[in-house]
Amino acid sequence: MKRQSLSYFVALPALLLALSAQAHDPKEHMKEAQAPDCAAMKDMDHSKMDMKDPVMQAMMKKCMKAMHKDEAESHEAHGDKGQTDHGNHDEKADEKKPAKHQH
Amino acid sequence: MTSFKFLSCFKCLAVAAGVAAVTGVGFLYSGLYPMGADDHHNDLTYWALETLRERSIARASNDIEVPTDLNSSERLLTGGADYNDMCTGCHLKPGKTESDFTLGLYPAPPNLTLTGDRHGHEHAGDTDNDDEAIKRQFWIIKHGIKASGMPAWGPGHDDQRIWNMVAFLQRLPELSPQQYQILTARGADDAGHH
Numbered sequence: 001m002k003r004q005s006l007s008y009f010v011a012l013p014a015l016l017l018a019l020s021a022q023a024h025d026p027k028e029h030m031k032e033a034q035a036p037d038c039a040a041m042k043d044m045d046h047s048k049m050d051m052k053d054p055v056m057q058a059m060m061k062k063c064m065k066a067m068h069k070d071e072a073e074s075h076e077a078h079g080d081k082g083q084t085d086h087g088n089h090d091e092k093a094d095e096k097k098p099a100k101h102q103h
Numbered sequence: 104m105t106s107f108k109f110l111s112c113f114k115c116l117a118v119a120a121g122v123a124a125v126t127g128v129g130f131l132y133s134g135l136y137p138m139g140a141d142d143h144h145n146d147l148t149y150w151a152l153e154t155l156r157e158r159s160i161a162r163a164s165n166d167i168e169v170p171t172d173l174n175s176s177e178r179l180l181t182g183g184a185d186y187n188d189m190c191t192g193c194h195l196k197p198g199k200t201e202s203d204f205t206l207g208l209y210p211a212p213p214n215l216t217l218t219g220d221r222h223g224h225e226h227a228g229d230t231d232n233d234d235e236a237i238k239r240q241f242w243i244i245k246h247g248i249k250a251s252g253m254p255a256w257g258p259g260h261d262d263q264r265i266w267n268m269v270a271f272l273q274r275l276p277e278l279s280p281q282q283y284q285i286l287t288a289r290g291a292d293d294a295g296h297h
Binding site for chain 2: 033040044054063
């Protein structure tokens with residue numbers, strides 16, 4: 001009897017968890033997400049591009065977003081590098097500084 | 104005399120109907136009908152099933168209201184990413200002409216990178232842009248089709264998300280592989296615009 005009620009305790013939460021995971025969440029695909037290949041836009045025939053076309057607007061939105069993200073990342077990386085360099089510089093400066101309290 | 108004739112005719116019809124019913128049930132239980140997807144229906148069965156499917160969908164989708172902003176860039180972006188995740192295995196993408204599913208499923212799923220009249224589904228509308236075709240697409244994505252391999256996406260996806268996919272389908276046949284890639288790619292921080 002105890003074993004049976006224990007199996008209900010295990011089976012019910014497992015069933016609820018399985019049911020809650022049925023809906024397709026876009027975040028599921030984030031791991032294998034591809035970045036938009038915005039460089040391909042350069043090779044497209046610009047004379048045939050209609051900026052009022054929703055397809056073109058959607059592509060521009062997607063690529064602007066990707067571009068801003070790249071820029072932000074490069075700034076961040078630059079900032080980190082700068083900080084690291086700055087830190088190294090300070091360490092080196094400290095090394096060069098004569099210890100005031102050396103005897 | 105006339106009533107006697109009518110009675111015998113009625114008896115005749117009843118016997119014929121009984122024989123037909125028994126034969127039909129016998130055929131069902133005999134296991135003689137080939138069920139393999141690689142063994143196609145005869146023309147009569149195909150016509151009957153297709154007519155049943157199309158009439159049912161047309162009736163059921165008749166009262167659906169099509170959103171007025173279907174041709175918006177936001178809908179294309181959201182619907183495109185979902186189409187790429189959920190549909191390309193069977194309905195393909197620009198630059199692809201077949202997959203294991205298109206080769207193996209029967210009836211073969213339509214190639215949605217082609218317009219309705221080009222992928223052999225004239226009932227879907229000549230241009231894929233008329234209201235009937237749009238309502239039909241929405242209904243099929245939401246409810247699926249029995250015994251065809253097409254699942255019902257309604258239980259896990261709200262109507263707006265399905266309309267986004269329908270919006271994307273209207274433009275899919277004219278997209279190049281490069282345009283398709285850009286529109287459907289989920290960037291690292293793109294959670295599907297929800």
